[in-house]
Amino acid sequence: MTTEMQARSQSAPNVVGETMSGEITLELIDRHIRDVRAKCRELKQTLDWLKINLRLEQKKLKACTARISELEARARLAIRAGSDLMALYVQNAIKDQRLEEDALNLGISDLQSRLEIIRFSIQRKRRQLVELKRAREIAARRKKRSASGGA
Numbered sequence: 707m708t709t710e711m712q713a714r715s716q717s718a719p720n721v722v723g724e725t726m727s728g729e730i731t732l733e734l735i736d737r738h739i740r741d742v743r744a745k746c747r748e749l750k751q752t753l754d755w756l757k758i759n760l761r762l763e764q765k766k767l768k769a770c771t772a773r774i775s776e777l778e779a780r781a782r783l784a785i786r787a788g789s790d791l792m793a794l795y796v797q798n799a800i801k802d803q804r805l806e807e808d809a810l811n812l813g814i815s816d817l818q819s820r821l822e823i824i825r826f827s828i829q830r831k832r833r834q835l836v837e838l839k840r841a842r843e844i845a846a847r848r849k850k851r852s853a854s855g856g857a
Contacts, residue, residue: 773803
């Protein structure tokens with residue numbers, strides 16, 4: 707065998723190997739793209755759930771604040787009427803409502819923090835998806851080149 711023929715016979719398995727390797731690479735990238743898309747869908751569902759809960763908590767807070775205002779007005783009326791017992795009762799109710807208001811504010815802050823984290827995660831996954839798509843294009847071009855180079 708001449709050296710040229712030996713070189714050709716040795717390069718043939720490399721072309722086949724590169725093609726096989728390219729197929730495996732594409733399959734892995736495609737699988738990773740599917741996984742990232744699934745994670746994006748999951749994150750979007752979580753984001754929607756958090757938004758709904760945030761709106762509900764904000765409505766509860768608004769109602770709680772309205773109850774506090776109403777109770778404060780009742781306390782003023784009770785004091786004007788000279789009903790100390792009623793004013794004391796209303797003041798205790800106001801304290802309870804303020805505790806509820808504080809708890810709602812904490813819950814809202816927590817939900818807002820979680821929303822920001824999920825939004826950031828979605829952005830990161832979208833960037834990852836773009837990078838994977840680019841990697842897939844490069845791998846597909848390489849596979850095509852190696853397949854055409856062996857023909």
